[in-house]
Amino acid sequence: MAFQGVARSFGWPGAVRYLVLALALTGCATHSPTEVAVPSNPEGRGSGEAPGATLMAGAAVRVITPDLGEAGRTVYVGGLSRGLPAAGVNDELFARALVVSDSSGVSVGLVVLDLIGFFNDDVVRVREELRERHPEVVLDHLAVASTHTHAGPDVIGLWLPIGSSVDAEYVALVRSRAVDAIAEAWRVRKQAEIFVGASSAPGLAKDTRLPELTDDTVLVMGLRGRDDQRPIATVVNWNSHPSVAGKDNAELSADFPMGTVALMEREWGGVCIYTSGALGGQIGSGRVRITDPLTGQSPATRARRAELIGEKLGGIALTALKEAQAKGPAASPAVHVRHKDIMIPLDNVRFVTGLSIGLIHPRRLWPRDGGGEGLLPSELPDPTSLRPGFFSMRSEVAVIDVGPARWALVPGELYPELSLGRFQDPQDSGADFQGAEREFALRPGSDRSVFIIGLANDELGYIIPRSQWDSEPPYAYGLDEPQYGEMNSAGPQTAPIVMRAFQEILSEPI
16 A cells, blocks of 8 residues: 555554554665574584485474463464454464585575564574574584564564564563474484475466466475485475455464465475475565355355465475476585575665564664674664664575575565566566666576575565666556555665675675
8 A cells, every 4th residue: 555545544644653664664684694603623523424325314393382362461463453362362373494404514494484574683593592592513514584464473463453562571581492493303314315306377467467477386395215215395485475364353363374384294294394485575475365164155254274285385386296296316426505694775764664663573783885894783882873874684595406496585576576586578668767777586597496585584575676676657558656566665775785795695605
């Protein structure tokens, strides 16, 4: 909804409050990213691997559903309506973890949370807590991503009523459970085989923004024991907002990923980890028509619709995985890690305002030149003096290759143009940056299956191609107001910086 529309609906004071809150989603980078420590003695790395093992893998799960019955605690749904208290639990929320190590001792961890997002400050704290509590766990990189379910608790602040704040105790619980899951995944590692399959799901998600574009790619990775042939884990990757439950939903849920996870764990086994990809631009599945096989009619509830969409996606992924399995495991898989810190200019006036008055979950800020030490808004001499253009936020990108699979860890909600490399040409005459250079895209030219793992290690909000940015009149496509997206982005420089960083690290020799 554009500012004019908000003003008509809520009045100007309400509109200002709405816009301040609406930019919480762009809250981002924080402390300097800190990797889990790697011991200096090479003999210490990869300890526990059996002689001759080419790959080791382990997976684990922890529940992160908040206690709705705890006295004095109100849990607000991080969905599509502000100030909506959670009235129940439709399905449990989880932290799902996977650890993979190759025969040279390179090890990586991935933990995915059934949450709307997790900011870089807390990702750093997860890494620090893992190092402190479990020094035996030696990872070259630990990634913490979110599914972006809009039916989970609000850990961002976007949907809280004015005057409330994010529940810091709950966020600390999530961090602790994530650490527990990673530590167990490390402990249960065993020699493994890896299979990677690919398919597509055309029509299962729709784009609500012009130009309409969806990335229909479905990717799946399967890991099973090399000796016992027992399944260890699957990773499913697709590109749609988990927001099928809708704006009036008051029950906590993982949304459609819960259907995918249930089917994969039932039919293939092991721990299923769902990862959200290029879902930017409000790409979602809430309007997709689907029939309930139990009734032959449309689903009776939106929760049931979410479950069925998840099951349909799971069926596609399962078929792709079985086809890959029939071809045999990948030969001599190796793990490679590339990582880069980035500085994102704080250009969004509404986000700046939200930080300055304490409505948005605090984010550390750095001088625009990247020097000095990062400070929380409350640590500045005068937080109310914050203005766009004076500070930057620290974030990160990473690429992890696991055999034939590539995990591109994207710190926000990527537009599909930036995964597929399919940009509108010619550029619309109403776009703000005429002649803007097209950014690097992640899928084209890769010799591996590229899992776009969004909301990984941060949540920068929408990552929009600069050539598509449109916040000033005249508006693109002859519209009377801007389309949804820019108001929930850190700014027009975000996509060029993020994608340039990916291009740079991918050009590095392995």
